[in-house]
Amino acid sequence: MHFKADWLPSSEGFVYDLVRHLRRRPVIVGFNRLQNTDRFPIDDVHSLGSLDRYVRPVAARPIAFTAALGLLARRRRVALVHAHHGYRVEATLGLVRGLRLPLVLSLHGHDVTGYLEHVLDPYRETAAVVSAVVVPSRFLVEHAVAAGFDEERVRVMPSGIDTSFFSASPLPDGDPVVVFVGRFVAKKGLDTLAAAWPKVQSSFPAARLRLLGYGPLEPLARSIAGRVSVEIAPERRTVRDAIRGARVVVSPSHLAEDDAAESLLVVNLEAQASARPVVTTRHGGIPEYVRDGQTAIVIPENDPEALADAIAELLGDEELARRMGSAGPAWASRFDVRRTAAQMDSLYDELLVA
Secondary structure (H helix, E strand, C coil), rough: CEEEECCCCHHHHHHHHHHHCCCCCCCCCEEECCCCCCCCCCEEECCCCCHHHHHHHHHHHHHHHHHHHHHHHHHCCCCCEEECCCHHHHHHHHHHHHCCCEEECCCCCCCCCHHHCCCCCCHHHHHHHCCCEEEHHHHHHHHHHHHHCCCHHHEECCCEEECCCCCCCCCCCCEEEEEEEEECCCHHHHHHHHHHHHHHHHHHCEEEEEEEEECCCCCHHCCCCCCCCEECCCCCCHHHHHHHCCEEECCCCCCCCCCCCCCCCCHHHHHHHHCCCEEEEEEEEEEEECCCCCCEEEECCCCHHHHHHHHHHHCCCHHHHHHHHHHHHHHHHHEEEHHHHHHHHHHHHHHHHH
């Protein structure tokens, strides 16, 4: 059984990719109302949303959640529970204890950094019963341990990408395009990009910036001056085509005020798989998944001058852009979702025979 508070935001296609490449048939449970079921189709998908809305008193909800999950688990012969993100993982604990099921918890970033600033000791009960904690980068290991998890139970497994979908293509001709893909939230560095782009635009008047994403900082995205377009909540194919149309993919992430940090940054892997050079930052888990000077230019976070210079270097030197781009697919192939799914299947096997 795969459990997630929200199944499934459009920015979390990496969860869908993993689930659909696993060896065992998935049973999906979302705590809240389901979303994007057309974009991420799964046959056996369920929601606890009605229980959360209608069960009264509130104190009775954990009993109702456990009963509903238990009924589904017995009908589907569930042998293991995998919670994706830590949000609302506590809703699974009654089921895990009652049926003595292994629990795998995947932590992805904010759920083990900024989340801890708002919820006091959210994982105390979970840490006592969890069988394995999966994090996508070495950067997050210390955060998982600080949140109360036993380091011996923490495994590093990267979020995979589908390299048959994000595949290499030649650099496009014509006016150069710089592409940003990500949620419009503070940690993605839109403020840094907004400060850097005028300098890039003045040096390369024909260059165009495409921003693909969604979120509360949309007004900031739309305020960036120059040849800039904003595309809201793009479909996956639109993202792939935008990357293919780019000379450079830029991801200027930085630490946000709520301690939100990047744990891996999937778009960097998608860009490298597509043979596009990346300009990104020395922040969080990002440096673990790019090759500085070979597939990417890695700059300090919160540095608009360095960002503008790095973008300009790749726009002004097509051979450099081509050389860095061509090194990307071999590197990104290490993180193909089929490999990461096989790693996860092996973890399940290990826990099920323990």
